[in-house]
Amino acid sequence: MTSRDHTTFEQHNKILNDDTARAAYAAEHNGYRPALLPRLLGSFLILSGNVIYGKEPSYLKFRAVExxxxxxYHSWDSAAYTLMTFFFFDEQRALSLAHTSRFARFAQDNETMHIVVISRLAVFYEKIGLIRGSLIPLWFAFFYFWWSYTLYFINNRWSYELNYLFEQHAYDQYSRFLELEEEALRSRDVPSDYLAWYGRTPADQYEFFRxxxxxxxxxxxxxxEAIAAEKARRAAKGGKK
Ligand SMILES: [Fe+2]
Ligand SMILES: [Fe+2]
Known part of the structure; x- marks a missing residue:
């Protein structure tokens, strides 16, 4: 698991604009095969999204995805907070939970930037109704939170694996969007105070979605990587006994 500051994260993000660097980074975990339960839940989420919003990407679909x-991330932070109540006396466990919280909060802030900026863009280009624009995604988000939170307690590996599948889907959809809409996206700007506050200044929507x-x-x-870090922590703990 990587915990890092905003500047390092942004530098890494820019490196991934390079196709070769991105392919090498993706190859580190391409083809990872999650367990059956996260695969079933992940397939349900992704298939439902495809049925409701269409297979191809759109601003409306991205709004729902985000x-x-x-x-x-919020569920992991909450789960780590709960577990800390029971394991604060175990310093190594507390350290591991603190890493989880830091990673989760950082990613959550990043995802929040995605939804704030994308929902602002979406209203310019597509009709956003109450049901498909808000109610359905909030309904799925409610269940996803509790699945993720519960899985974290039962076997946190499953919770990370479910997220792996959802993030893979998001990555595929944004890649497809850039491929299909490059010309249009290069002609559109990103009017967002929130994005400027976050610290990103893309020249156009192509750079933003990239x-x-x-x-x-x-x-x-x-x-x-969070799964590997947890495994290493358990191995180190076992070795000390
Ligand atoms: Fe996102
Ligand atoms: Fe994400």
């Missing part, structure tokens, strides 16, 4: 994508695509790949990989 409403849902924030919640696993940076979002890169964020999702980082989230995907870091979900698997």
């Amino acid at each position: 409403i849902i994508a924030r919640v696993p 940076s979002i695509r890169n964020d999702e790949l980082i989230h995907r990989n870091e979900s698997i």
Whole structure:
């Protein structure tokens, strides 16, 4: 799991604009095969999204994806907070939980930027109704939060694996959007005070969505790295006994 500051994260994001660097980074965890339960839940989420919003990407679909994508990070932060109540006396465990919280809060802030900026863009280019624009994604986000939170307690690996699948889907959808809409996106600006506050200054929407695509790949990989970090912590603990 990687905990890092905003500047380092942004530098990494920019490196991933390079196709070769991104392919190498993606290859680190391409083809990872999650367990059956996260695969079933992940397929349900992704298939439902495709049925309701269409298979191809759109501003409306991204708005829904981003409403849902924030919640696993919040669930991990909440789960880590709860567990800290029971394990504060175990310094190594507390340290591991603190790493989880830091990673989750950082990613959550990043996802929040995605939803704030994308929902602002969406109203310019598509009709956003109450049901498909807000109610349905909030309904899915509610269940996703509790699935993610509960899985974290039962076997946190499953929770990370579910997020891996959702982030892979987000990465694929943004990649496809850049491919399909490059010309239009290069002619559109990103009027957002929130994005400026966050510290990103893309020249146009192509650069903006490219940076979002890169964020999702980082989230995907870091979900698997969180599993490895947890495994290493358990191994170290076992070795000390
Ligand atoms: Fe996102
Ligand atoms: Fe993400």
